[in-house]
Each structure stands twice: as C-alpha cells, then as structure tokens.
Amino acid sequence: MEARHAGDFDRDGRPDVLLLLRMDDPRNVVANAGFGPPRFDTNPRMLVAALAEAGGGHRRILADHTLVPRPTSPATADVLDEMGGVGIRENGTLFVDLHRFASAGGWEMGNTGFTFRYQDGCFRLIGYDARSVDRASGAMREISFNYLSRRAWTSVANIAEDDAPDRRWRSLPRAPLRCLEEVSDGLVFRPEIGDAE
Structure with a gap:
C-alpha cells in the first residue's frame, strides 16, 4: 500500500477510504x-475506494488499474512522484494528478489532473x-475543463513572455458525466474541445 486517505465521498458523515496499491512482484x-x-520497477498500481x-x-466501490498508468520507460519520471499524487479533497472529491517528465526521449513536461465526484454509483x-x-x-x-458548468478554457504562451496568457473560453456540449473507469490511461486521455464562445 503506497497511500491511504480518508474522506467522505457520499457525504453521509462516515469516513470513506481511498487506497493506492502497487503490485510487489520482483519479476516486474x-x-x-x-x-x-x-x-526499473514496472509493477502496476491500483486505485481502490x-x-x-x-x-x-x-x-468497495472502485478498483481501477488503468487511470494511473503502468511505468514503461526507465527514462521517464514516476507519474506519482513529488509533483503528482492521489487523494480526497475536503468536499469529498477524489483527485488524481499525474506528472510527466522524461530525462531522455522527449522535451515535453507537465501535469495532468482529474477530479471525480461520487454520484449515481x-x-x-x-x-x-x-x-x-x-x-x-x-x-x-494549459487547458481546464469544468464538466459541471460545461465550460473549458485553453491558453498558449511561452516561458520567455512576462504577460499572462489570454484564455480562450469554450462551451462544452451536454453529455453524461463519464465514470472514472471510462477514462482509462490518464496520460493518453484527451477531452473533446467544445465550441468557442
């Protein structure tokens, strides 16, 4: 068990639990x-709630082993290193933050974050x-989606610029909120961009 968090997913006042588990097989x-x-440790992880x-x-209401991707390259930082993580916020939402950094094989680095609310099972x-x-x-x-308000924004800038980048707002189409298990690999997931406002 790599992490254990307590919170209240269903807002009933009782302490619910989120676990981050990792296989411990020496063959991996x-x-x-x-x-x-x-x-290089390639053992996969599992989120359990x-x-x-x-x-x-x-x-148990969740046992997912795909959102937090399995390590595949020794030149890539652990997605849950000090810049990433999983947990429960005070409002009972579950969050997963994945960090991306490669010491070889790519120039791109950053973070991808997900927020989930327990609802309808x-x-x-x-x-x-x-x-x-x-x-x-x-x-x-940078990109940010709020599926409750059905709004999203994107921004593009350069680290050499001092000015804050402009945000381009978009409206998201009405659609059912997807379950965590439907997201699959968190580093591969790409949300659909809506229409510009």
Missing part, C-alpha cells in the same frame, strides 16, 4: 543499462486540467 523489476535507474457502512466495515469526471511546457522551445499550453 527489470535490469536497465540505459538512462534511468539500474533497476470504499464507502463506510452504517453497521461498520467498508464496501461511480466516480464521475467533473474536472480535467493539463499543463505542459516544451523544454526546447519554451512553449506552454
């Missing part, structure tokens, strides 16, 4: 002679935020 730790650590029951104990995606910087050109891109 491979030798590496290139960039990165000499022993459970609701506290009125009579005691917990009932699953964790529904209500927020998505992504920030990226190209370390070669200095180009910066």
